[in-house]
Amino acid sequence: MAKVPELAERAGLDPGPALVVTDEHVADLHLGELMEAFGARSWKPRPLVVAPGEASKSMDTYSLVMDWALGVGITRQTPVFALGGGVVGDLAGFAAATLLRGLPLVQIPTTVVAQVDSALGGKTGINHGVGKNLIGAFYPPRLVVSDWGLLRTLFRSEVRAGCAEIIKHGLVADRPLATRLQRDLGSLMGLRDPIAPELLRDAAAVKATIVSGDEREAGRRALLNFGHTFGHAIEKVAGYGRILHGEAVALGMRAALHLSASLKAGSPLAPEADLPAPFAEADALVRDLRIRTTLDGLETPELMVAMQSDKKRAAAGLRFIVLDDIGAGRVADGVPVEMVEAAWAYARRVGAGG
Numbered sequence: 200m201a202k203v204p205e206l207a208e209r210a211g212l213d214p215g216p217a218l219v220v221t222d223e224h225v226a227d228l229h230l231g232e233l234m235e236a237f238g239a240r241s242w243k244p245r246p247l248v249v250a251p252g253e254a255s256k257s258m259d260t261y262s263l264v265m266d267w268a269l270g271v272g273i274t275r276q277t278p279v280f281a282l283g284g285g286v287v288g289d290l291a292g293f294a295a296a297t298l299l300r301g302l303p304l305v306q307i308p309t310t311v312v313a314q315v316d317s318a319l320g321g322k323t324g325i326n327h328g329v330g331k332n333l334i335g336a337f338y339p340p341r342l343v344v345s346d347w348g349l350l351r352t353l354f355r356s357e358v359r360a361g362c363a364e365i366i367k368h369g370l371v372a373d374r375p376l377a378t379r380l381q382r383d384l385g386s387l388m389g390l391r392d393p394i395a396p397e398l399l400r401d402a403a404a405v406k407a408t409i410v411s412g413d414e415r416e417a418g419r420r421a422l423l424n425f426g427h428t429f430g431h432a433i434e435k436v437a438g439y440g441r442i443l444h445g446e447a448v449a450l451g452m453r454a455a456l457h458l459s460a461s462l463k464a465g466s467p468l469a470p471e472a473d474l475p476a477p478f479a480e481a482d483a484l485v486r487d488l489r490i491r492t493t494l495d496g497l498e499t500p501e502l503m504v505a506m507q508s509d510k511k512r513a514a515a516g517l518r519f520i521v522l523d524d525i526g527a528g529r530v531a532d533g534v535p536v537e538m539v540e541a542a543w544a545y546a547r548r549v550g551a552g553g
């Protein structure tokens with residue numbers, strides 16, 4: 200983190216006034232270090248600390264950021280530094296995109312999710328009562344500074360949930376990464392050097408490669424939604440904030456793997472049966488996260504309805520991301536409802552794995 204100002208200068212930003220948006224947890228743990236680093240190089244950063252949690256991706260908090268930024272005085276050259284997880288990154292990113300029609304944005308991601316996913320790819324935004332992430336902009340950051348040491352202060356549950364997204368990257372697009380995770384998931388979850396930083400870097404590279412050339416989600420970027428059509432439905436029916444996003448995605452990936460196997464077989468696989476190769480291997484990797492989320496208390500018909508209202512649904516029938524093999528994801532359209540129901544039944548039987 201000490202290198203942030205210098206890296207910003209190398210990215211073409213001039214030392215001077217800067218906005219720093221963070222949340223209370225991250226401010227307590229890491230803001231001081233960043234402010235010191237700025238102080239050593241004649242920057243004049245002004246921090247704004249928002250409440251932690253998804254509730255800050257709201258119109259109210261967005262409006263607060265606008266009032267504050269316009270109140271302290273900014274020019275088109277004033278950079279916005281987003282220090283935090285995906286919530287801060289999405290909120291501050293959207294503020295940067297819209298203030299004076301765009302201020303330079305620097306992402307300093309402090310969660311696993313943010314380092315391998317949300318800080319990359321340029322999606323910014325806030326939530327609306329109608330749904331998540333419905334107001335936003337594609338706005339690439341000028342610079343992303345990822346320091347894996349910042350992750351050491353995260354709750355273990357947050358690290359685990361972030362690792363679900365890393366597994367996802369391996370499963371849809373990177374067989375060697377998936378193989379390394381089979382061996383080294385424990386070291387990754389324990390944030391052990393040097394294995395953890397290597398895996399974090401390579402998982403981030405998967406996302407960066409997929410989104411470059413597909414910034415607006417027309418093609419390959421959709422692969423990153425593996426496990427998410429199921430996962431979003433779980434989050435919605437459970438009630439947002441009740442379980443971590445990555446926990447829902449882990450369970451969603453197990454359902455998606457069952458669905459992948461059904462599609463390959465050409466008929467719905469029995470929920471009681473073990474998955475065939477290579478899906479069993481992928482499923483074991485997700486199970487090894489030991490996330491305890493289950494579908495207990497969530498009814499399948501409700502989950503089916505929630506899934507159909509997902510904003511990423513295709514116009515014609517149900518669209519899912521499935522695997523042909525480990526490392527080879529694809530879009531499947533018009534998936535038979537019976538296969539989806541069988542996948543839910545499988546997820547209900549096995550849970551996320553903990």
Ligand SMILES: NC(=O)c1ccc[n+]([C@@H]2O[C@H](COP(=O)([O-])OP(=O)(O)OC[C@H]3O[C@@H](n4cnc5c(N)ncnc54)[C@H](O)[C@@H]3O)[C@@H](O)[C@H]2O)c1
Pocket residue numbers: 222223224225228251252253256283284285286287289309310311312313316317318319320321322323332349350351352353354357444
């Ligand atoms: N823009 C995208 O492409 C994209 C992709 C994936 C997810 N997202 C969004 O990201 C958000 C989830 O992000 P998240 O999982 O990072 O959640 P988050 O930002 O809410 O962070 C999780 C918790 O960890 C705390 N925290 C952050 N860094 C910490 C640290 N280093 N030490 C201790 N505590 C720390 C936060 O205060 C918070 O309580 C969702 O809103 C989701 O929609 C966006």
Ligand SMILES: [Zn+2]
Pocket residue numbers: 364427444448
């Ligand atoms: Zn996700």
